[in-house]
Amino acid sequence: MSCPRLCGSSAAWLILNSTAVHGQSAALNLQAPATSLARMEYDLHTMLLLVTGAIFLLVLAVMLYAIVRHRKSVGHEAKPFHENTTVEIIWTVLPLLILLAIAWPATRAVLNQKSTHGEDMTIRITGYQWKWRYDYLDDNFGFVSHLATPRAAMAATAVRPEHYLLEVDEPLVLPTGRKVRLLLTANDVIHSWWVPQLGIKQDAIPGFLRDAWFMVDKPGIYRGQCSELCGKDHGFMPIVVDARSPEDYARWRTARLQQLAASADDPSKVWSLAALRERGEKVYGQNCLPCHQASGKGIPGNFPALDGSPIVNGDKAAHIRIVFHGSQRNPAMQAWGKQLSDTEIAAVITYERNAWGNNTGQLVQPAEIRAVRGGSG
Amino acid sequence: MASGAADKLPTAHKPHGLGRWLFATNHKDIGSLYLWFAFSMFLVGGVLALCIRAELFSPGLQFFQPELFNQLTTLHGLIMVFGAIMPAFTGLANWMLPLMIGAPDMAFARMNNWSFWLLPPAMSLLLLSFIVPGGAAAAGWTLYAPLSVQLGMGMDLTIFAIHILGVSSIMGAINIVVTIINLRAPGMRMMNMPMFAWASLITAYLIIAVMPVLAGAVTMVLTDRHFGTHFFNAAGGGDPILYQHVFWFFGHPEVYIMALPAFGIVSQVIPTFARKPLFGYSSMVYATSSIGVLSFMVWAHHMFVTGMPATAQLFFMYATMLIAVPTGVKVFNWIATMWQGSMSFETPMLFAIGFILLFTIGGLSGVTLSVAAVDVQLHGSYYVVAHFHYVLVAGALFSLFSAVYYWFPKMTGRMYVERLGQLHFWWSLLWFNVTFFPMHFLGLAGMPRRIPDYALQFTDFNRIASIGAFMFGLGQLIFLINILYSLRHGKTAPQQPWEGANTLEWRLPTPAPYHSFSQPPQLETAENGVVLSMRDGGQV
Ligand code: HEM
Ligand SMILES: [Cu+2]
DSSP, X not given: OEXXXXXXXXXXXXXXXEEOTTSOBOOSSSOOOOBHHHHHHHHHHHHHHHHHHHHHHHHHHHHHHHHHHSBTTTTOOOOXXXXXXXXXXXXXXXXXXXXXXXXXXXXXXXXXXXXXXXXXXXXXXXXXXXXXXXXXXXTTEEEEEXXXXXXXXXXXXXXXXXXXXXXXXXXXXXXXXXXXXXXXXXXXXOEEEEEGGGTEEEEEOBXXXXXXXXXXXXXXXXXXXXXXXXXXXXXXXXXXXXXXOHHHHHHHHHHHXXXXXXXXOOTTXXXXXXXXXXXXXXXXXXXXXXXXXXXXXXXXXXXXXXXXXXXXHSOHHHHHHXXXXXXXXXXXXXXXXXXXXXXXXXXXXXXXXXXXTOOOOOOXXXXXXXXXXXXXX | OXXXXXXXXXXXXXXXXXXXXXXXXXXXXXXXXXHHHHHHHHHHHHHHHHHHHHHTTSSSBOSOOHHHHHHHHHHHHHIIIIIIIHHHHHHHHHHHHHHHHTOXXXXXXXXXXXXXXXXXXXXXXXXXXXXXXXXXXXXXXXXXXXXHHHSOHHHHHHHHHXXXXXXXXXXXXXXXXXXXXHOOOTTOOGGGSOHHHHHHHHHHHHHHHHHHHHHHHHHHHHHHHHSOOOTTOGGGTOOHHHHHHHHHHHHHHHHHHTTHHHHHHHHHHHHHHHTSOOTTHHHHHHHHHHXXXXXXXXXXXXXXXXXXXXXXXXXXXHHHHHHHHHHHHHHHHHHHHHTTOOBOOOHHHHHHHHHHHHHHHHHXXXXXXXXXXXHHHHTTBHHHHHHHHHHIIIIIIHHHHHHHHHHHHHHHSBOOOHHHHHHHHHHHHHHHHHHHHHHHHHHHHTOBSSOSSOOGGGHHHHHHHHHHHHHHHHHHHHHHHHHHHHHHHSOBOOSOOSTTOOBGGGGSOSSOOSSOOSSOOEEEEOGGGBEEEEEOOOOO
């Protein structure tokens, strides 16, 4: 490892960084904390490392001494003692005391992590296979955050961007210095929201709400990943938190709300086939592609092909039904009616019916989806 | 020393050919079957691990698509746990327990045959699942719902395999319990039994207690998948976290099922090569039992980030930390056994010392993980992968190597090749650490486990780990070669190859006769199965 660089930390523990071939550093310790929670975890870990390290060295030293000195080959005679109540009591009680000493700060840390009250703002996080949805509950808007690394970069030969697999199209933007309360849930399977520098990992569980909190110290980009195996693209569910000063955040929020108002789809608009198809291709790329693939061929055995599929080429109503309500047989096919707007669903269905070898020439207007939505209550 | 009278007994018949193995009822034959089966599964599971490590050598997707990658991880875990480590311990118990406690055979010889022969079909189902539509189970060896409810028919095969494996291990465990309780030779009190017998006994109780729990968990998944129940579906009134509670109520004791027999083995090997009695025998027995009991009370430390209330986190944190105390007592006792000994370092001793050292690292990283507030950073990361491989590879596997080298002369009548054994140890020790030590750093730096591709800053340590894994894997061939060669060409072993060994099995001729102790020997024993005197004990 070349060019070692030493950085101090709050607990005076040293992180050794090394500049590796890829210009990325390989760290030997937890990532630099950016919240009080992460700092607390960092210090606790440092303390544990020192204590356990010392115990290990002690054990190692005694053992090595015995191995070197009490060998048959150096003529050491065995002394056949096999009990000693005093030492046995000592080495039962001493570890107990050490554990008690650890338990004290550990308990305080747990209670601190769990005190989610007194928040300044609340974000609801929903895990989907395989993306995160963030809802700003105080402002009543939200968006979905997808992996932004192009799939081509995963091919063995491709050149990879600096934040390979750790970049998203829409980061979670938050103000610094505010207590943010997270409400976590999931739509399909269990996911886990982990941003190391923020000191948070919390499972997102379908049908249940869990909460967590943090307050970011400094503006910056903080990256993490899903940390609960959630199906095939578990490795491709990054989390990016873009923490901004309260002023910057306020500007972002205003702009975002305006942009939302301006770009809202009018569900009664009548679209042309070409326009719907183009819009649909984007929706497909973000939502359907991981399973059904860009080629529409699916993954044999796991996910059915859409190219040439009887549903896609057959009755429109059946096609709308499975996209809107999901599949009875295979829960991996979600009920997209809950996640996508009428326009998006109409667009993606239109795209599917006219992509690859499918040439139905049919289009589905948002109004048709609205009718289904109305009918399904 | 075998008595003269024993040698004059009529030669009992020893079956030959295929039937000897298919219909085996002899504990030594069944033990050998178990051991060979476990070793072949170790190789299969190892190849799967190498596939994982090959994929992770570089960022990007090289060899496997993510869905296949998840299947490889899942099957690696399941096969290592249920196909390699557990059967190996059962096999060893089968081979050695009757010899160590003076029993003629295992208590239920025909059931023993069954418990072995259930394993190959179960493992075949698991391997078969790779080629069914949708492939093998891909939810990790923990098979968490609701993900496992989503999967294809490979999951059904896995559930069926787990049922069969459960039946097999429960039968094996019942046999061990009854043998130890009922068939000890006169003169061997429970509090004199070898630690290996104690460890096997406690392990067997754990198996009987928790395998049905696992069967229950996967059966609930099965009915959720096919029969419209909603145990794990919130929309139907169920709870996904219920699965984890049930699974880990099995899963945590399971970890000790793979660790306690190792404690037993090391407690036989260390005294032998230190030429000293085991230090603190009775505290070893109590420590082992209390670890067994405590293991039932800490399951939720696998679930700290599911959002338990603080009080529950604290309870499970304290209970988990507490396990460090009896575990520490055991480690200190082993070291005290070495202290002031007259040590020599044949291969079994090397593996036993390696075990103590590396298991201590695994135990100490376990203490770190037990602190719920820190576990938030480490759960689901490579730190956990490092931690449990220090316990499972350096713990369970190293102790198994120690045991096989230790008892090989008694089992086969031949010596293994000492130089190859030593090479195997040093090679394994080195590359094991190269493989798994960097994984601590990967986890600390934020790499989640069970991912087929990773961010660029994780590249270096993954490279190192992959190289280590391939070298470690290669090293296991040294073991295989040593065994195969020594079986035919090894030097003839004396009855008592280890100067310091003084438990009952070493009083039998070498190789251990096909039927031993057809009359119970009259024993006078001391702690840890040390034989002070023995009369009779016929064998043919
Ligand atoms: C021989 C060398 C071995 C190597 C190189 C190896 C490597 C690995 C790797 C790379 C993983 C995947 C980690 C992840 O992505 O989360 C893994 C998982 C695992 N290994 Fe091993 N392993 C070895 C031996 C063993 C042994 C002897 C056991 C004994 C029980 C074992 C038990 C497990 C388990 C239970 C998992 C978790 C599987 C899961 O995530 O569902 N491994 N191993
Ligand atoms: Cu996920």
